[in-house]
Amino acid sequence: MKKRTKLPIIVSLLTALFLILGACSNSDDKNNENKEEKEHSQMDMNHSSSGDVPEGLKAAENPTYEVGSQAIIESGHMESMKGAKATIVGAYDTTAYAISYTPTGGEKVKNHKWIIHEEIKDAGEKTYEPGAEVTVNASHMEGMNGTVAEVESAEKTTVYMVDFIPTTGGEKVKNHKWVTESELSVSE
Numbered sequence: 481m482k483k484r485t486k487l488p489i490i491v492s493l494l495t496a497l498f499l500i501l502g503a504c505s506n507s508d509d510k511n512n513e514n515k516e517e518k519e520h521s522q523m524d525m526n527h528s529s530s531g532d533v534p535e536g537l538k539a540a541e542n543p544t545y546e547v548g549s550q551a552i553i554e555s556g557h558m559e560s561m562k563g564a565k566a567t568i569v570g571a572y573d574t575t576a577y578a579i580s581y582t583p584t585g586g587e588k589v590k591n592h593k594w595i596i597h598e599e600i601k602d603a604g605e606k607t608y609e610p611g612a613e614v615t616v617n618a619s620h621m622e623g624m625n626g627t628v629a630e631v632e633s634a635e636k637t638t639v640y641m642v643d644f645i646p647t648t649g650g651e652k653v654k655n656h657k658w659v660t661e662s663e664l665s666v667s668e
Contacts (some may be wrong), residue, residue, distance in 0.1 A: 488516075494540065495501050501632060507526065508531050513657060522647070527609075529620075529641075529654070529655040529656065529657055530655065531569065531570075531640050531641065531654070533570065533572065533598075533641070534596070534598035534599055534617070534618075535598070536598050537572050537596070537598045538572060538573060538574075538576060539570070539571065539572055540571040540572055540573045540638045541573075543568075543571035543638050543640075543661075544638065544661055544664075545568045545571060545640060545661070546568065546569050546571070547569065547570060547571060548554050548567070548568065549567075549568050549667075550565055550566065550567055550568070550667040550668060551568060551571070551640075551642075551660065551664040551665060551667050552564070552565060552566070552664065552665045552667050553565075553642070553659060553663060553664060554663050554664060554665050555593070555659060555660075555663035557593055557659075559647075560646030560647050560648040560650070561644070561646070561647070562647065562648050563636055563647050564644040564645060564646060565644060565645070565667055566640075566642035566643065566644040566659070566664070566667075567639045567642065567643045567644070568640055568641075568642060569640075569642055569643055569654075569655055570599070570641035570642075570655075571638055571639075571641075571642065572638075572639050572640075573636075573637075573638055574593040574596045574597050574636075574639055575596065575597040575607050575608075575634050575635065575636050575637075576593075576595075576596055576634070576635050576637055576639050576658060576660050577594060577595050577596070577597070577600075577614075577631050577632075577633065577634050577635075578592065578593045578594065578631075578632040578633045579591075579592050579595055579614070579629035579631055579632060580589050580628060580629060580630045580632055581590070581616060581624065581627045581628065581629035581630070582627065583621060583623030583624055583627060584623035584624060584626070584627065585623055586622070586623050589621070590632075591632050592620075592621070592624075592629075592659045593660075594639065594657075594659075594660065595616060595618050595620065595629075595657060595658075596639055596657075599616065599617050599618035600614045600615065600616065601614070601615040601616070601617045601619060602615070603625055604609035607634050607636070608631045608634055609631065609634065610628065610631050610632060610633055610634065611631065612628055612630070612631045613628055613631075614628070614630075614631060615627070615628055615629075617659075620657060625641070635660065637660045637661050637662065638658075638660070639657075639658040639659065639660055639661075639663045640658065640659045640661070640664065641655050641656065641657055641658065642655075642656050642659055643655065643656070644656065
């Protein structure tokens with residue numbers, strides 16, 4: 481009779497052990513995914529650009545943040561941006577899109593922020609809805625230009641080109657494209 485009571489206890493302990501190990505394994509997988517996303521965004525993003533803007537992009541008439549003013553970046557497109565003090569280099573009224581795409585020779589990038597309407601090949605006038613497929617005409621990240629992307633979201637807004645020093649140190653990033661108005665706050 482003692483042998484029968486030990487068996488359910490042993491099975492219960494083994495089951496609990498497997499559940500704990502499985503949870504740790506899933507946690508490690510998620511941590512690895514987050515680490516890979518951070519590394520991908522930091523290594524592949526062309527932090528600085530020439531400052532050239534797409535044809536047809538119009539400067540904002542009354543931007544919240546004037547060219548030459550400073551603001552704090554509240555977004556974390558990449559780890560080194562959030563909290564950085566930015567100098568506004570350009571302000572433009574357009575539609576900003578978050579997209580998912582697979583770069584040439586790379587793994588799928590989900591919810592990349594941002595490309596703008598003028599960076600979509602043959603965009604026309606109409607705003608693209610989530611789920612639409614578009615051809616990207618921008619090189620914010622390696623392998624991005626010419627890829628087919630799926631629109632995740634669209635936001636009519638003022639986008640800003642900014643200069644900033646990464647919060648993790650390093651060289652000043654010049655003409656970074658793009659930060660939306662909602663991703664900035666007033667610099668003190």
